[in-house]
Amino acid sequence: MKVQDSVIAITGGGQGLGRAMAEYLAAKGARLALIDLVPEKLNEAVGACEAAGSQARAYVCNVAKEEEVEATFAAIASDFGQLNGVINNAGILRDGLMIKVKEGEIVKRMSLAEWQAVIDVNLTGVFLCGREAATQMIRLGNQGVIINIASISRAGNMGQSNYSSAKAGVSALVPVWAKELARYGIRVMGIAPGFIETEMVASMKPEALEKTTSRIPLGRMGKPEEIASAAAFIFENDYLSGRMIEVDGALRL
Template identity: 55%
Template sequence: MDLKQSVIAITGAGQGLGQMMAITLAQAGAELALIDVNDDGLVDTQAQCQMLSAKALTYKVDVTSETEVVQAFRQIIDDFGHLNGLVNNAGVLRDGLLIKYKDGELSKMSLEQFNTVMNVNVTGTFLCGREAASQMILTGSKGVIINISSVARAGNMGQSNYSASKAAVATMAVCWAKELGRYGIRAAAIAPGIVQTAMADQLKPEAIERLKQMVPVARMGEASEIAHAAKFILENDYYTGRVLEVDGGMRM
């Protein structure tokens, strides 16, 4: 795909990986549809993209709401005329052990804690992927869908909900590649290791240090390195149905 004047939608575009991906793609000449629930973050990302002379429009959307997602992708087509790519980046963490028993006290991961992560990370990815693919097909646009997974998809202590969600979005990307190829739509996933973002900042310092020790390159990843991976997938027309691990050699 030639990114110049291609229209790429990015969820979770108001901060972290989403913001860096938007800036990276703007530098490559893409036009951006920026999606998030955070108004201030969207405005910030939009301003940075516009400084690079890129067309960038914002859409305040709760990705767990089918109505809002359907409306947003229809509006993107009204605003841009077509859609060539989607980066499904929106996600949340609500870490905790499944069961914790200490000093005679038993605590459990709550259903709300589990469902919040699954709704945003899995349902949101499903809804946005479905609507992006629908609009690509209706407008006759070849395109690419990238789901942001995680090295945690292999299973990580204290992340039953997050690990399950990231395994699910990786698997969905493989399914979509097989289903959508006939329409000229590719699908893939990126599984980052621990990356320096606001989400990583939610982890306890001791957890971050433990994770760093598991990384052969002995450091956290940079958001720009994950953005570069997304750019590669978008530009390489033979890449589909695979999960690209960008984790510094880390293995869970």
């Protein structure tokens, strides 16, 4: 698929990896539909894409709400007249041990609310956006690409019962959708980033950040543009489908 003039939707497109991917693809001529919950961040990202010489629109949407996702993707299809790709990138963290014990006493357990919030956004949100993107692509007769952003935490990372479970689910959807949607000319791929220099990673405790970096064989965190270039590679290679690409500096959890 040629990125030039393609319409690509990006969830979580107002900041972090989403914005980095938007700017990278805008510079390659893609037209962007940026989806996020924070209007101010969205407007800044739209401005950055336009400065790169591309068309971009902002859509405020909670990806965990079915009716909002349906309305948003219908609006994207109406506004642009086509939809050629979606990057399911929106995600949140609510890290913590399932059971935390101090001096022999249970002091905290992961709450159902902490579990559910992450599952709702990171897994259900991917399902809803992937479904609606595919719906519009098929309805419009557009061949297209769905990219799910997972994480190497999908293998299971201590303190991330909710996040690891969601990202494992996101990864499992890739081959399922690739098989189901191939007949419509829709390819599906996933990217599992390692630790990347984003606001989310920057929120980690300094000692945890330092310890994590020391374990990465390449000796550094990844850069957002390195994930963006992986996404562009997927869009441009028409024989890639049903697989995960790990971009993690050789770190394995």
